[in-house]
Amino acid sequence: MNVSRITGVGMYVPENVVTNDDLSKIMDTNDVWIQERTGIKERRHIQKGDGNSTSVMGAKASRIAIERAGLTPYDIDMIVFATLSPDMYFPGGGVEIQEMLEMRTIPALDVRNQCSGFIYALSIADQYIKTGMCKHVLVIGSENHSGGLDMTTRGRGVSVIFGDGAGAVVVSESEDNNRGILSTHLHSEGKYKKELMLEGPSTGYWVPEIMADNPQENIPYYPYMNGQFVFKHAVVRFSEVIQEGLEANGFKTSDIDMLIPHQANLRISQFIQHKLKLSDAQVFNNIQKYGNTTAASIPIALTEAWEKGKINKGDLVVLAAFGSGFTWASAVIRW
Numbered sequence: 238m239n240v241s242r243i244t245g246v247g248m249y250v251p252e253n254v255v256t257n258d259d260l261s262k263i264m265d266t267n268d269v270w271i272q273e274r275t276g277i278k279e280r281r282h283i284q285k286g287d288g289n290s291t292s293v294m295g296a297k298a299s300r301i302a303i304e305r306a307g308l309t310p311y312d313i314d315m316i317v318f319a320t321l322s323p324d325m326y327f328p329g330g331g332v333e334i335q336e337m338l339e340m341r342t343i344p345a346l347d348v349r350n351q352c353s354g355f356i357y358a359l360s361i362a363d364q365y366i367k368t369g370m371c372k373h374v375l376v377i378g379s380e381n382h383s384g385g386l387d388m389t390t391r392g393r394g395v396s397v398i399f400g401d402g403a404g405a406v407v408v409s410e411s412e413d414n415n416r417g418i419l420s421t422h423l424h425s426e427g428k429y430k431k432e433l434m435l436e437g438p439s440t441g442y443w444v445p446e447i448m449a450d451n452p453q454e455n456i457p458y459y460p461y462m463n464g465q466f467v468f469k470h471a472v473v474r475f476s477e478v479i480q481e482g483l484e485a486n487g488f489k490t491s492d493i494d495m496l497i498p499h500q501a502n503l504r505i506s507q508f509i510q511h512k513l514k515l516s517d518a519q520v521f522n523n524i525q526k527y528g529n530t531t532a533a534s535i536p537i538a539l540t541e542a543w544e545k546g547k548i549n550k551g552d553l554v555v556l557a558a559f560g561s562g563f564t565w566a567s568a569v570i571r572w
């Protein structure tokens with residue numbers, strides 16, 4: 238079986254910084270509440286006219302990742318694009334990347350696993366490389382949350398948490414048996430699908446029905462989150478799936494050089510760090526600056542950690558995520 242390795246990482250966030258104080262001017266919230274509950278200080282939002290969209294940001298992050306891999310878009314054999322906020326209902330974002338980067342007519346696949354989307358996408362790339370079907374796969378996570386949040390006091394429990402941005406990696410075939418993606422671990426539990434969801438417009442709840450219902454609370458076209466329920470499940474599943482990944486490869490938590498958790502909430506990351514007895518140097522967080530960027534959060538954090546020199550050749554890197562579905566996942570990588 239071939240070995241797959243991440244050979245390039247990239248990220249892009251819009252220039253427009255939105256602080257907690259900025260939000261407190263448009264809804265009843267405040268910096269202390271947001272920081273105490275989530276750790277978030279600011280996030281980025283796309284601004285009308287700045288040219289960004291989910292796919293545009295994904296393309297910008299991809300260009301950087303491809304260049305760092307020493308490749309051109311022409312070398313890529315497949316695109317796997319994870320997002321819950323595509324530019325269009327259909328077609329998906331993958332084909333937009335294919336067009337924007339002027340790539341060959343390669344397969345373009347969209348993954349809809351929300352916060353776990355990037356690891357699901359990475360696992361697909363890993364399998365295509367390991368089976369010899371592809372040499373270079375582009376994996377993207379990108380989200381435009383600000384375009385679809387309820388930015389009023391009614392939506393404050395959700396809207397203060399999320400931000401916009403994109404991250405991308407290139408996964409390539411490698412001849413070095415000692416480094417690469419060692420394993421990925423994916424899970425789902427659909428019975429909790431309604432605890433964190435955006436219900437419509439969908440084929441189950443289409444525009445005329447929504448208009449006829451004219452809901453004032455729990456607006457179906459804004460995300461709904463049962464925050465405390467999600468929190469309780471997240472801390473359990475994150476820990477489980479990290480341990481599962483370590484055990485599958487014969488490692489202990491003390492072997493981890495860098496854990497990159499999906500940036501859901503700083504309190505969730507700190508809870509896991511404490512539970513697994515990891516030091517500050519073993520965990521990377523940047524939710525303080527970007528908020529929760531769902532499928533983009535892991536590749537953004539991975540890129541920033543790499544750029545800061547916190548991930549080096551030979552390091553044991555663990556990625557882990559939990560989110561809507563519920564779905565959760567981990568990846569164990571020898572960098």
Ligand code: ACO
Pocket residue numbers: 265266267270271274275352393394395397398433462463464465466467468471500501502504505529531559560561
């Ligand atoms: N500003 C000020 N007050 C607020 C805000 C806000 N932005 N949002 C809610 N409140 C109020 C509520 O109205 C409520 O007021 P009340 O007591 O008068 O009724 C009070 O604050 C407490 O609300 P809760 O929802 O109970 O607040 P909680 O302490 O649970 O914190 C939070 C909410 C931060 C969402 C928390 O439940 C949480 O972190 N959940 C985890 C979910 C998560 O991180 N999701 C990220 C996305 S999913 C993922 O990526 C895994």
